[in-house]
Amino acid sequence: MxxxxxxxxxxxxxxxxxxxxxxxxxxxxxxxxxxxxxxxxxxxxxxxxxxxxGTYVVSGKLPLEKAxxxxxxxxxxxxxxxxxxxxxxxxxxxxxxxxxxxxxxxxxxxxxxxxxxxRPAVPPVAGLREALAHPGAERRVFALQTVDDALALRRAIDGLRAGVRGAAAGGALRAAVLGASFAGVKIAEVLHGLGFQVTLIEREASVLPLAAHPEAARILEAHLKGEGFRLRLGAALAGVGLPEDFSVPGAAIRLDFGALPGAADPGDPGTACEDGAEREETDLLVVCAGNRPxxxxxxxxxxxxxxxxxxxxxxxxxxxxxxxxxxxxxxxxxxxxxxxxxxxxxxxxxxxxxxxxxxAGQPSGYPGGIPHNITHVGRMLFASMGCVDDYDTVTTTDDGGSRQVRLWRDGRLVGLNILDDCLSAGVMKQAFSRMATGATGDLEATWTSFRS
Ligand SMILES: Cc1cc2nc3c(=O)[nH]c(=O)nc-3n(C[C@H](O)[C@H](O)[C@H](O)COP(=O)(O)OP(=O)(O)OC[C@H]3O[C@@H](n4cnc5c(N)ncnc54)[C@H](O)[C@@H]3O)c2cc1C
Missing domain, CATH: 3.50.50.60 (FAD/NAD(P)-binding domain)
Incomplete structure (x- = not known):
C-alpha cells in the first residue's frame, strides 16, 4: 500500500x-x-x-498486436x-x-x-454485477470494453467450444447478448459465426434503438431472424443466476425476465418479440448495454x-x-x-x-462532429448518421441497391439510415458535415451526383 x-x-x-x-x-x-x-x-x-x-480480437480475425x-x-x-x-x-x-x-x-x-x-454500464439486474466479477476460469458473463475483456471472453468461448467446462449437453452452445447496441449486434454476429445459438435481449422495442429508425429496425430484425438469431425485444432482464458448479453436466446461467412498464407487446406483429418466457438458460452472457464516462x-x-x-x-x-x-x-x-x-x-x-x-500553444480547434456508424447486422450492412429521435417527417427511398430512411426537421435532413449499400455512407457523411457547417444546403445534389 x-x-x-x-x-x-x-x-x-x-x-x-x-x-x-x-x-x-x-x-x-x-x-x-x-x-x-x-x-x-x-x-x-x-x-x-x-x-x-475488440470484436475482431474475439472472433480471431485480428491478431492481438493489430488492436x-x-x-x-x-x-x-x-x-x-x-x-x-x-x-x-x-x-x-x-x-x-x-x-x-x-x-x-x-x-x-x-x-x-x-x-x-x-466504462460499460451495468444495468440494475439482480446478480449481474457479481456475475461480471466472477473470478477465474468459470467466468461466463462479460462486458466488452478493454483488451482484457476481449481476451477473457475469447478464452471462455474456446473453453466452451472445447467442451471442457460443462456446456449444455447436446445441441448448440447458447449465448445471450444484453443490449442490441452497435457493440451488441457486432458481438452477436461474431458469436453466431462461432456456432452459438444467439439471443439478443433489448429493453427497447427495436434493435439499435439509438441509431436505427423503427422502419429500418424492422428490416434489420427480419433479416436477423432469418439468419437464425433469436430476438427478445422490449424485454426486461431482471436477474442473472450462476450455477454452483459449471462442471456439472447441463449447468448453465439462468436468466430471469420481469415486466417492463411500457414494454413492447409480444402479441403485436409489428414488433419482433419472442415467446416472452420468464426464465431461460444460456451458456454465455455478454453485456453491451451502453457505457458511462x-x-x-x-x-x-x-x-x-x-x-x-x-x-x-x-x-x-x-x-x-x-x-x-x-x-x-x-x-x-x-x-x-x-x-x-x-x-x-x-x-x-x-x-x-x-x-x-x-x-502545446498551437491551437487550431475542433469544431465538432456528427454521430455516425456503420456495421454489419447479420450479413446486412447498416449505416446511420445524425439523430433518429428528434424529427418531424420521415421519407424512405429504395432504388434497388440502397434503401434509405431519411429524417427531417423543419425541412432539414437531421438523420439518415442506409441499408445494404453503405459504399455511399462516406459521401453522405461528408454532405451532412457540409450542411451542418453551412458549406452547402443541398444534400440531394451531392447524393445524386454520387449515384450518377
Ligand atoms: C465494443 C466496442 C465497439 C465499438 N465500436 C465502435 C465503432 O464501430 N466505431 C467507432 O467509431 N467507435 C466504436 N467504439 C467506441 C470507441 O472505441 C470509443 O469512442 C473510443 O475508443 C474512445 O476513446 P477514448 O480515448 O476516449 O477512450 P478509451 O479508448 O476508453 O481509453 C481510455 C483509457 O483510459 C483508461 N482509464 C480509465 N479510467 C482511468 C483512470 N482513472 N486512470 C487511468 N486510466 C484510466 C481506460 O482503461 C482506457 O484504457 C466502440 C467501443 C466499444 C467498447
Whole structure:
C-alpha cells in the first residue's frame, strides 16, 4: 500500500488514460513543439488500445498486436518520450489545487488532459454485477470494453467450444447478448459465426434503438431472424443466476425476465418479440448495454459536467488547466448544435489532437462532429448518421441497391439510415458535415451526383 505524498513533483503535463484520445494528444504535443515531460497515467499495463477492434480480437480475425494502432508494448511511450505510469489509475483530481492522486501519491500539475474514456454500464439486474466479477476460469458473463475483456471472453468461448467446462449437453452452445447496441449486434454476429445459438435481449422495442429508425429496425430484425438469431425485444432482464458448479453436466446461467412498464407487446406483429418466457438458460452472457464516462475521480462541483466534461473547441473545460477529450468530453454535435458525447473512435482522435495542439500553444480547434456508424447486422450492412429521435417527417427511398430512411426537421435532413449499400455512407457523411457547417444546403445534389 502506497501513501507517499508527492506534492514536490510538479508535472507540466499530465494525461489520464491511454486510449485513442490520449495517444493523439501526445502525438500532437510532440508535433507542435512540446519538448518537456509528458506524464501519462493508466489503469492497465497496455499500449493505447482501440476498443472497437475488440470484436475482431474475439472472433480471431485480428491478431492481438493489430488492436494497438499506435504500436504494441512500450513502443509508443518510448518513441514519444512519455513517462508512462502504467497500472497507476487516477483516483482523484482536485482542479482547484491542480492535484491528481493515485495509490502512489498526489502530484501537482500545470495542465491535465482527462482522456479516461468510458466504462460499460451495468444495468440494475439482480446478480449481474457479481456475475461480471466472477473470478477465474468459470467466468461466463462479460462486458466488452478493454483488451482484457476481449481476451477473457475469447478464452471462455474456446473453453466452451472445447467442451471442457460443462456446456449444455447436446445441441448448440447458447449465448445471450444484453443490449442490441452497435457493440451488441457486432458481438452477436461474431458469436453466431462461432456456432452459438444467439439471443439478443433489448429493453427497447427495436434493435439499435439509438441509431436505427423503427422502419429500418424492422428490416434489420427480419433479416436477423432469418439468419437464425433469436430476438427478445422490449424485454426486461431482471436477474442473472450462476450455477454452483459449471462442471456439472447441463449447468448453465439462468436468466430471469420481469415486466417492463411500457414494454413492447409480444402479441403485436409489428414488433419482433419472442415467446416472452420468464426464465431461460444460456451458456454465455455478454453485456453491451451502453457505457458511462469514466469520471468518478473528479472532485465534485469544481468542473462543469453534464454527462461528460463540457469542453470548448480547444477541449478546455471550465476549470483552469483542465482539458478533456474522447468519450469523457461533451464537445459540439454539429447537427444538433448541442454539446454531447459522440462516442466514436474518430471523434476521440480528433479531440485528442485538438487538445494536444491547444496545450502545446498551437491551437487550431475542433469544431465538432456528427454521430455516425456503420456495421454489419447479420450479413446486412447498416449505416446511420445524425439523430433518429428528434424529427418531424420521415421519407424512405429504395432504388434497388440502397434503401434509405431519411429524417427531417423543419425541412432539414437531421438523420439518415442506409441499408445494404453503405459504399455511399462516406459521401453522405461528408454532405451532412457540409450542411451542418453551412458549406452547402443541398444534400440531394451531392447524393445524386454520387449515384450518377
Ligand atoms: C465494443 C466496442 C465497439 C465499438 N465500436 C465502435 C465503432 O464501430 N466505431 C467507432 O467509431 N467507435 C466504436 N467504439 C467506441 C470507441 O472505441 C470509443 O469512442 C473510443 O475508443 C474512445 O476513446 P477514448 O480515448 O476516449 O477512450 P478509451 O479508448 O476508453 O481509453 C481510455 C483509457 O483510459 C483508461 N482509464 C480509465 N479510467 C482511468 C483512470 N482513472 N486512470 C487511468 N486510466 C484510466 C481506460 O482503461 C482506457 O484504457 C466502440 C467501443 C466499444 C467498447
Amino acid at each position: 502506497y501513501s507517499v505524498l508527492v506534492t514536490s513533483t510538479l508535472l507540466p503535463i499530465a494525461i489520464v488514460g491511454n486510449g485513442g484520445a490520449a495517444a493523439e494528444a501526445v502525438l500532437a504535443l510532440r508535433a507542435n513543439g512540446w519538448t518537456g515531460d509528458i506524464h501519462l497515467f493508466t489503469d492497465n499495463a497496455h499500449a493505447p488500445y482501440n476498443p472497437m477492434l 494497438f494502432p499506435f504500436g504494441s508494448g512500450s513502443a509508443f511511450y518510448d518513441a514519444n518520450r512519455v513517462t508512462a505510469h502504467l497500472e497507476e489509475p487516477v483516483t482523484r483530481i482536485d482542479t482547484e489545487a491542480r492535484e491528481l492522486t493515485t495509490a502512489r501519491g498526489t502530484y501537482r500539475y500545470e495542465r491535465c488532459l482527462v482522456a479516461s474514456g468510458a 469514466a469520471l468518478d475521480f473528479l472532485a465534485p462541483g469544481q468542473v462543469d459536467v453534464g454527462r461528460g466534461i463540457l469542453v470548448d473547441d480547444q477541449m478546455r473545460s471550465s476549470a483552469p488547466g483542465l482539458y478533456a477529450a474522447g468519450d469523457v468530453a461533451q464537445g459540439k454535435n454539429l447537427l444538433s448544435g448541442r454539446h454531447e458525447i459522440i462516442g466514436l473512435w474518430s471523434s476521440a482522435r480528433y479531440q485528442g489532437r485538438a487538445a494536444g495542439r491547444s496545450i
